[in-house]
Amino acid sequence: MFALLLALAVASPTAPPVDPAEPVIAVDSARRELTITLGGFDLPNMPPMADHASMDHGASHDTPVLRFAWPMEAWMRGFRVEVRARDGTPLPRHIMHHMIMVNFDRRQLLYPAVERLLGIGTETGDVSLPPTIGVPLAAGTRLGLYVAWHNDTGRDLEDVQLRITMQWMPRNQAPRPLDALPLYMDVNLTVGGSNAWDVPPGAAQRSWEFTMPVSGRLLGVGGHLHDHGVKVELADAATGRLITRVRGTRDATGRVTAVERKLFGVSGEGIRLVAGRRYRVTGFYENPTGETLVRGAMAHLVGLFAPDDLARWPVLDLADADTQRDLASLATRGEDDDGHDHGSHQHPQ
Secondary structure: OOOOOOOOOOOOOOOOOOOOOOOEEEEEOOOOEEEEEEEEEEEOOOOOOOOHHHHHHOOOEEOOOEEEEOOOOEEEEEEEEEEEOOOOOEOOHHHEEEEEEEEEEEEOOOOOOEEEEEEEEOOOOOEEOOOOEEEEEOOOOEEEEEEEEOOOOOOOEEEEEEEEEEEEEEOOOOOOOEEOEEEEEEOOOOOOOOOOEEEOOEEEEEEEEEEOOOOEEEEEEEEEEOOOEEEEEEEEOOOOOEEEEEEEEEOOOOOEEEEOOEEOOOOOOOEEEOOOOEEEEEEEEEEOOOOOEEEEEOEEEEEEEEEOOHHHOOOOOOOOHHHHHHHHHHHOEOOEOOOOOOOOOOOOO
8 A cells, every 4th residue: 555655773683572562663863764663463363365355344453553753853755564573584464464654743634634644555565755755754743553464374473573664864854855745535434434335246436526625746646455446546526537547456366466556756746736626536346256345345545745835734623523533443443353444555655
């Protein structure tokens, strides 16, 4: 999922057992990497998911939001993920259905909700942005992350560790990278509620329109689809002009194995989005099952967006009712498995 689209040495895989509620943060200044180690998780075997909808019906193990502080003034520019046993043996990465990282100190551009700094799903590969682009993070920024596990390996797994390694650049980086932030565009988002929707048999689509609060450049885009998802498109709502799209890669059963991602800002100036102009994001599905897939679909684009003036980014208002609902939903993660906030793959995947 661009997926915007973010200790003094890396923790050893043979380290003592780790409390899942206490992320272990390790900074490697030579490599300019920050590693977050979570574990150990005991994951009972579960039936294979016929489709993503089963994530919404309790066939998963969600963690609470695990909080930590970003330790330095830096730009975040990429990540990679590993799932391992305690002895360091690699485990199938797909048992981590998704991981969402939240920035409690910054608002999303389009929604009165806290920023989803990045999201990683089963279809998300590792990300490394060029050193000319970065997501600014101040020292002490309050971050959190949560994980939805789905162990369908055929056996119980004990003491599983998740390791997220984030690439960063120091604030004295020269030349100075361009500030870019996640831009999350969901076809069915309700802040603090569910963004899943029903897919009837055959072709189906759902759209959402929004007005850009600030002007800037879309530097890259990725997306997220559930099984039988075809594509997600961004268009000018007034003219219908297609701006960009990402397509899903499906296997013979309709399972989405990857979602396309694009970078526009590496060799060019990116795609211009204008404040005050309306845009439309649309998700497309093809359901061959002959039955309605209840809460079987999600569709969103996640862009890496460089605003013309970062100072004009909307300020997080903790008194806002939607923001309070968002924070309340995050506070109850792990208490139920209703899949109410699948989060955002808000980094170009």
